[in-house]
Amino acid sequence: VGTHQEAIREDSESEAVVPGESPDCEWARLPQELLLHIFQYLPLLDRAYASQVCRRWNQAFHMPELWRCFEFELNQPASSYLKATHPDLIKQIIKRHSNHLQYVSFKVDSSTESAEAACDILSQLVNCSLKTLGLISTARPSFMEVPKSHFISALTVVFVNSKSLSSLKIDDTPVDDPSLKVLVANNSDTLKLLKMSSCPHVSPAGILCVADQCHGLRELALNYHLLSDELLLALSSEKHVHLEHLRIDVVSENPGQHFHTIKKSSWDAMVRHSPKFNLVMYFFLYEEEFGPFFNEEIPVTHLYFGRSVSKEVLGRVGLHCPRLVELVVCANGLRPLDEELIRIAKHCTQLSAIGLGECEVSCSAFVEFVKMCGRRLSQLSIMEEVLIPDHKYSLDEIHWEVSKHLGRVWFPDMMPTW
Numbered sequence: 001v002g003t004h005q006e007a008i009r010e011d012s013e014s015e016a017v018v019p020g021e022s023p024d025c026e027w028a029r030l031p032q033e034l035l036l037h038i039f040q041y042l043p044l045l046d047r048a049y050a051s052q053v054c055r056r057w058n059q060a061f062h063m064p065e066l067w068r069c070f071e072f073e074l075n076q077p078a079s080s081y082l083k084a085t086h087p088d089l090i091k092q093i094i095k096r097h098s099n100h101l102q103y104v105s106f107k108v109d110s111s112t113e114s115a116e117a118a119c120d121i122l123s124q125l126v127n128c129s130l131k132t133l134g135l136i137s138t139a140r141p142s143f144m145e146v147p148k149s150h151f152i153s154a155l156t157v158v159f160v161n162s163k164s165l166s167s168l169k170i171d172d173t174p175v176d177d178p179s180l181k182v183l184v185a186n187n188s189d190t191l192k193l194l195k196m197s198s199c200p201h202v203s204p205a206g207i208l209c210v211a212d213q214c215h216g217l218r219e220l221a222l223n224y225h226l227l228s229d230e231l232l233l234a235l236s237s238e239k240h241v242h243l244e245h246l247r248i249d250v251v252s253e254n255p256g257q258h259f260h261t262i263k264k265s266s267w268d269a270m271v272r273h274s275p276k277f278n279l280v281m282y283f284f285l286y287e288e289e290f291g292p293f294f295n296e297e298i299p300v301t302h303l304y305f306g307r308s309v310s311k312e313v314l315g316r317v318g319l320h321c322p323r324l325v326e327l328v329v330c331a332n333g334l335r336p337l338d339e340e341l342i343r344i345a346k347h348c349t350q351l352s353a354i355g356l357g358e359c360e361v362s363c364s365a366f367v368e369f370v371k372m373c374g375r376r377l378s379q380l381s382i383m384e385e386v387l388i389p390d391h392k393y394s395l396d397e398i399h400w401e402v403s404k405h406l407g408r409v410w411f412p413d414m415m416p417t418w
Contacts, residue, residue: 035060044085067097074117075109075138090121099127105134105169112145119146122154130158131190132167140172148174148201159183169195171221177206184213195221197249204228211235221247224259229266236269246270247280252289259285261292271299278302279323283309294320301350302326311335318343326353326379336388338365345372353379356386363393367401375407384412 030038039047039060051061060066070093073085106121108114118135137143143151151174159165159179165187175196184191191214196202204226211217211234220235220243227248235243250259270277280302283293287310294316301323308331317324318340327344329337337359344351351373361369366387370377380402389395395412403410 029056032056032060032063036063036065039066044089048089062096064097064100067093067100069103070101071105071107072118072121073107074114076111076113094121094124098125099129101125101128102130103132104128104130105132105136107136107138108142110137110139110142112142115143115146116150118143119150119154123157125158126161128158128161129164130162131164133158133162133165134167134169135171135173136169137172143173146174148176152176152179155179156182159186163187164190166190167193169193170199171195172198174201175199176201177203177209180206181209184210188213189216192216193219195219195247197221197223197247198251199223202226204231207231208234211240215239215241217241218243219245219247221245222249224248224250227262228260229263232262232266232270236266236273242274243270243277244274245278245280247282249282249284250293251282251284252286255286255288257289259289259292261295262298264296264298267297267299278325280304282306285309287313296320297322299323304328304330306330311337311340314340315343318347321348323350324348325350327351328355329357329359330355331358336360336362336365338362341365341369342372345369350376352376355379355381357383359386360388361386362388362390363395363398364390367393367398367405370402370405374405377406380406380410382412384414387412 035057039050042050047061047066051058071085072090075084104125106118108118115137135143155170155173155175156179159182163186165183168183168191173196180202191210194210194214194217199222202222207220207222207226208231210220211231218241234240235246270279277299278301279299281300282304283290284306287308290309290313294313297320300321302325303317303321305328309329314329314337317327324344327348337356338361341361342365345368354377361382366382370380384395387395387398393401399409399411
């Protein structure tokens with residue numbers, strides 16, 4: 001096979017059919033719409049090789065529609081098992097199709113070299129008008145190791161030139177308040193989603209700037225340390241946005257870390273302003289750090305516990321989370337959660353999805369939980385080892401009883417699905 005640059009050359013003169021096929025099967029005469037559909041399913045390198053088949057396939061390779069959605073995969077072969085987008089292809093794509101790119105993501109490994117390569121590409125997108133941009137690190141530190149000035153300069157190129165960004169995902173990056181001001185100055189009328197967890201150079205003032213200027217904002221994701229009563233009240237103001245999703249990561253970097261408390265009145269203001277908004281919270285805390293949480297009513301709808309969480313905390317969830325729709329408990333310990341699960345079923349009347357792993361529930365309590373929730377439980381992912389047989393049900397019997405109350409066939413999971 002020739003070089004990657006040859007793979008996307010524009011001057012291919014061949015009108016050959018695929019070797020081994022009969023003359024009646026002329027692949028070169030496939031309708032352009034069908035070719036485009038096929039090319040969209042091909043990995044980039046295979047797509048480039050296919051462009052060598054004939055002139056019409058090469059023309060299909062360069063159709064603007066094919067380049068509206070693109071993912072740059074950047075990694076170092078010595079430290080990653082992921083395939084990388086070849087540099088020669090990247091150069092050609094930017095040269096020929098930068099003005100066609102609309103939905104772009106960068107997937108990089110943990111190496112600084114990969115993150116710097118992503119910044120270099122961003123700096124070249126001066127003719128683009130992106131609608132979505134995602135910077136995805138498969139492992140830390142990646143973008144955090146890039147000199148801040150280099151990253152901000154590259155990102156600002158996109159902010160200034162796009163002017164129509166609707167979705168921006170920049171987790172684990174050195175983005176800062178001044179760069180957010182550039183973002184809203186150029187994209188305030190179009191920005192709907194901003195996801196920026198683990199961005200240590202952003203302050204609550206930077207988030208308030210976004211909330212104040214981007215009236216079309218519908219989804220916001222950030223770390224808990226950026227959440228404040230002031231921000232919630234700003235988001236609840238009539239002249240500001242109507243959020244549909246607020247996603248909060250509550251992450252402990254060191255055991256014993258202090259977390260502030262959000263007032264119930266601030267949450268109430270959010271619910272009054274946007275009654276149907278979803279509050280999605282991801283907790284990665286040590287057990288002793290849950291003190292400030294779930295002591296008063298909180299309008300959380302989707303709750304994910306990634307580390308061990310105590311019976312006491314889950315008991316408070318059952319009392320103070322009436323809007324809960326989805327609950328995932330990845331670990332709890334060896335004390336059965338019978339009472340806590342029944343309390344959640346009783347008070348969380350909108351609960352429709354639950355996942356349990358590395359904890360224990362007696363079979364009788366689990367059946368009672370399912371009976372109380374009924375057929376609104378659209379998702380029920382329970383690891384088999386969670387269920388403890390008792391005097392009423394064995395593991396062989398429980399799936400029949402649960403299936404009866406769900407109105408569909410159900411079995412415990414062998415592997416978690418969340």
